[in-house]
Amino acid sequence: MVTVIDTLARKPSELRHPEKANRPDSPVLRKPDWLRVKAPGSGQYNATRAIVREKGLHTVCEEAACPNIGECWSQKHATLMIMGDTCTRACAFCNVKTGLPQPLDPEEPSKVGLAVAQMGLNHVVITSVDRDDLKDGGAEHFAEVVRQIRAQAPGTTIEILTPDFLRKDGAAEVVIDSGPDVFNHNLETVPRLYLKIRPGARYYHSLRLLERVKERAPAQFTKSGIMVGLGETKEEVMQVMDDMRSAGVDFITIGQYLQPTRKHAAIDRFVTPDEFSAYAAIARAKGFLMVSSSPLTRSSHHAGDDFARLKAAREARQGR
Template sequence: MVTLIDNKALRHPEKQKRPDSPIQRKPDWIRVRAPNTAGYAETREIVKSKGLVTVCEEAACPNIGECWDQKHATMMILGDTCTRACAFCNVKTGMPGPVDPQEAENVGRAALEMGLKHIVITSVDRDDLDDGGAQHFVDVINSIRRQSPGTTVEILTPDFLRKTGAAEIVIDAKPDVFNHNLETVPRLYLSVRPGARYFHSLRLLERVKERDPTMFTKSGIMVGLGETREEVMQVMDDMRSAGIDFITIGQYLQPTKKHAAIDRFVTPDEFKSYESIARAKGFLMVSASPLTRSSHHAGDDFARLKAAREGRR
């Protein structure tokens, strides 16, 4: 059982004023091609025509060219403005507008038109809503199931901090994968993820397994923010204690000079080591590489995740 630490000092953190940090030149193993394929253009047109927002664009994901060329896109619901100001995130911060009543229907239609076998749905944090946007997640899941019943659904949710009962209604909508990222090690939360609490996020994922033991759970962290190897090992142990099935580990890339500085670029060999250790700790699926992101190759990983569970029976 994971113990929830209720630290009142973390409930209303002040936005930190960070000095500008020069953006370091990326090593060769992180270079990606600019998106310019026909498949990319087609996906972009479908997304724009439905008035949808994607985390691929908002978070400046380095894999957007590859994913959109294959008609893989991670839909970001509940608008494009987040109520928090995490030091690593490129999504804009402020007071969001009203929830689009047509968004759920449009996401379901896009899943059908794109012929998606697997879709990832994420969102901004909506601390301004009574349920943190939980019912909207349910509406989107139901719309996809109705319009594109062959599409499996993975959700990447906010933490629903201080939103009693919110997580439960999302779990009960039975997404195929429930993902919530821990993002970094506990020591760095105040500087990197000041509006969140590590043990609350961990407990959220544990509650998913308690409510539905058959549901796949997933979480990820970034490295290169100043964490130690031992701290990464401890996060893996915490995840396994919470029953998390799938871990992703990727390199943090600084979006702008205003964001948290990169401490270092973790080498491909170090990522391979993390992958080996995570598998030894019992995760059903592990994705660890410089360009690993939560939704990168999510459909293929989900298929392997199901196969891995079947193999253990």
Template structure:
């Protein structure tokens, strides 16, 4: 029997005191199709050492990503900037919530150093929500993009940003720094926002993605959702239409996994054939690229996916 990773994250500290009021819900046993090998290869250890050496935070660890072993073995890490403490308390998320500390002014350079040392051809930079900052952390994103460009000019850059709710000019600041991919996840269908993503606004997030494309039509845009939170298929299909109306290029769909008993329960484990059905539907609606599997995550295979995105755009633009 192969060793498997139990996906009930190896937390290094107490988390989520703000979720104490939520009723416990049993964490269901996961089906075989979403069980993965435990990390532990030499390349995984080397990646972890570089992350630690630079004092950086990764969403791979903080969100307890099931793909960390596979990605870190390939020396691919997704960096989480603006600290490790989020100002929101989404019911699905395993990142710590609370009052964040001040920004680390050296963090952009630290990320750039780590990217260069890892030799990344494509890097994903994400962050916690920072509603406490006037610009939501947009300038910090821009500085990080510029620092990576300076040290690794051949590296393509994907940002996975917060929604910058009520932060005038924040999106413009990020887009002006010229990332290659702008990603913002809707996370779930609009009917589930009140219980799953209460601090966000569905149509604001859709408009953010649309506005990013308006600001830079050459930019690839991307969004992702989780299924298994109680959504209906017709709601997911409508969400696809909303994203296509915003000209989003790339859609990811993955299975929600409950981090702890204080988080939103898994209402259903969606079987692989239904993910395949979502993929077929999404391609029919015009997305350039779709990744829909139980273990799909926003940053999983991001480098390979970027190459596929570019090829898909060129194919679509080619004369018949």
């Protein structure tokens, strides 16, 4: 029988091959069988894609080359990416293009609200690129998207996956006050790897952002996620779990990092399904209301079903 300690006590290959991480034009490792997914192509997938194209919207599903796009779009679920398709940062893990973005489209919030209504979504996830070029980081635009969804699709629950609004005073509060059901901001990796993997961000600023959500709107669910397979140790992952719990995070996601291109940070190793199960057991023991930990876990994968379970878990805990 494999135990939690057995599966997590493996020495990361970063200690053996430190030169491999973030190397230019590094080889893309062959995926193991547990990471292989079917190519998209169902009728509902095509219908979802048609609505996205018709409204001129962007999705993180496409921009970030998510492996779950076929499954999600076939179930009428898409994570919409607002404020354009060009990010002002250049994180080493991300496939979204970097550069000088176009001005915001003032009609985008209403377009998103209408698209959500037309798709008949029960739950929608809204994310964005980083917009460090804007005075408020795009906070008011983000909040208006939430308000438009509420107006045009009142039965839809809303999950947002936000940037960190670094050095934008008052920006996070504007988004929090728009009243999403779930406020998600990903820590992405362990603190030691930030300068290499997420150089434009600061770990403790992101952690403080999640804490502020709970302080300002205690009823909002908070969610955060990390990628593994970048060279982190099990002790570092468990410390991130503790940091999240200290900030009041309700829901943690843990997924395998997949290298988009040879120009991106190299995969240190493929974490096995048993190890993901071990991380899930530890996270539950630490008190998270919800845990999603698997090779193909992504922030918005199964978000609608997870939201229903998240509410049930809170109700069960409050009823004790």
